[in-house]
Amino acid sequence: MKATIVMPADAPALKVANTRASGAEVVLYDRVKDSREEIGLGIAKKTGATVVPPYDHPWILTGQGTAGLEIVEQAKAAGVTLDAVAAPCSGGGLSTGIALAVKGLSPSTSVHAGEPAGFDDLARSLATGTKQKNDKLSGSICDALLAPTPGDVTFPLALQLLGPGLVVTDEEVLDAMETAFREYKLVVEPGGAVTLAAALTGKLPVKGRAVAVVCSGGNVDHATFIRALSRRST
Amino acid sequence: MKATIVMPADAPALKVANTRASGAEVVLYDRVKDSREEIGLGIAKKTGATVVPPYDHPWILTGQGTAGLEIVEQAKAAGVTLDAVAAPCSGGGLSTGIALAVKGLSPSTSVHAGEPAGFDDLARSLATGTKQKNDKLSGSICDALLAPTPGDVTFPLALQLLGPGLVVTDEEVLDAMETAFREYKLVVEPGGAVTLAAALTGKLPVKGRAVAVVCSGGNVDHATFIRALSRRST
Numbered sequence: 001m002k003a004t005i006v007m008p009a010d011a012p013a014l015k016v017a018n019t020r021a022s023g024a025e026v027v028l029y030d031r032v033k034d035s036r037e038e039i040g041l042g043i044a045k046k047t048g049a050t051v052v053p054p055y056d057h058p059w060i061l062t063g064q065g066t067a068g069l070e071i072v073e074q075a076k077a078a079g080v081t082l083d084a085v086a087a088p089c090s091g092g093g094l095s096t097g098i099a100l101a102v103k104g105l106s107p108s109t110s111v112h113a114g115e116p117a118g119f120d121d122l123a124r125s126l127a128t129g130t131k132q133k134n135d136k137l138s139g140s141i142c143d144a145l146l147a148p149t150p151g152d153v154t155f156p157l158a159l160q161l162l163g164p165g166l167v168v169t170d171e172e173v174l175d176a177m178e179t180a181f182r183e184y185k186l187v188v189e190p191g192g193a194v195t196l197a198a199a200l201t202g203k204l205p206v207k208g209r210a211v212a213v214v215c216s217g218g219n220v221d222h223a224t225f226i227r228a229l230s231r232r233s234t
Numbered sequence: 235m236k237a238t239i240v241m242p243a244d245a246p247a248l249k250v251a252n253t254r255a256s257g258a259e260v261v262l263y264d265r266v267k268d269s270r271e272e273i274g275l276g277i278a279k280k281t282g283a284t285v286v287p288p289y290d291h292p293w294i295l296t297g298q299g300t301a302g303l304e305i306v307e308q309a310k311a312a313g314v315t316l317d318a319v320a321a322p323c324s325g326g327g328l329s330t331g332i333a334l335a336v337k338g339l340s341p342s343t344s345v346h347a348g349e350p351a352g353f354d355d356l357a358r359s360l361a362t363g364t365k366q367k368n369d370k371l372s373g374s375i376c377d378a379l380l381a382p383t384p385g386d387v388t389f390p391l392a393l394q395l396l397g398p399g400l401v402v403t404d405e406e407v408l409d410a411m412e413t414a415f416r417e418y419k420l421v422v423e424p425g426g427a428v429t430l431a432a433a434l435t436g437k438l439p440v441k442g443r444a445v446a447v448v449c450s451g452g453n454v455d456h457a458t459f460i461r462a463l464s465r466r467s468t
Contacts, residue, residue, distance in 0.1 A: 014416065018416075181421055181456075181459070182248065182252075185420065185421040185422075185452030186419065186420070186421065187415055187419040187420065187421060188419075218419030222415075222463045222464070222466065225415070225463060226460050226463055226464070229456045229459060229460055230456070230460070232456065
């Protein structure tokens, strides 16, 4: 079906190009000046399209949560009860969706959301019990994890289901991308590598524990991937 | 168990490092001056170890051929009868193993082996019906595909089972590695990308056909992967 994707103007060029190549119309907006929600609603009003929000809707988060179902099923098939599961977080759709699935099937497993330093609105919101905002709207290589504050649908669930947040620096994320290249032969985008970074740095303890981390998304520009690889030579 | 791996001195540094990190002893040899078979037999004689050849043994090729079983099963589950399957080839273990499995389950499917230009001993052997040798022992980025001639166990099977060989240049291989990065989010080593390169260049026709190519191996140095990514910018 015809699709219009509202995307920040500083999204990776590769993501914009691949979205257009898949046949969608891409409308770019300024993270600082524009509201993507208003732009989306305006387009829907004019064209009769249905708005599909990126995270703040029960169907979106439960759809993303199927990754949690798969993780628990695969752990069970391997005879493992997971101590912890962690997933990247922007507005919280993926992480709370996964938490819903994991806590439902495996209540003893803790679930954590990962965020880039400076954009840790959820970690601070969980710590204080009220929705916090980020100071900045841009400035991390984790371009997909820059939502300014937790969602209205996702935050009450996050408060109930998530353990303490995991916060990593861009440098730690680049190291995790290099590890994913070298050890797992996977191309992971910066925002997709935050919880792997948390595991590799020990911010998410893994020693002697059964831990699953979600690496979600591979929309990374050539230059950024080369930057990650250049941190280590062989 | 204790393992000693005999590996060419010009193998990717990453492959050597990962093999050592997995606990094996690595013995390096010169592709031009030394015989890896003799080195391996010498070690086995001295230590009582069992020699595991890289391709020229029925168990090796049938083990590698399980990839062919999976391809046919997955195609069947998707309701597809494959027109062609293609896999990389050095001594022919992977490609003839896959051919055994695919032709057994799906006789109408053609199976092809891919090789780097200048190291197309199997393609020329298939064309002439007798075992041919490569002129050179090194000189392609496809470091895993430089066996000088088809194996004694693999070649008779190759003659019965394989269609014409696919031969691609190093430049075409680098382009295929970039495509695998951009479209499939996979890290593929040069030798692992030869049949993807054949499909992308049309040397293996894909238009209107159901074709599976095997991308096998991700032991690629950072510098070589950066070289592949640098062929296209976003």
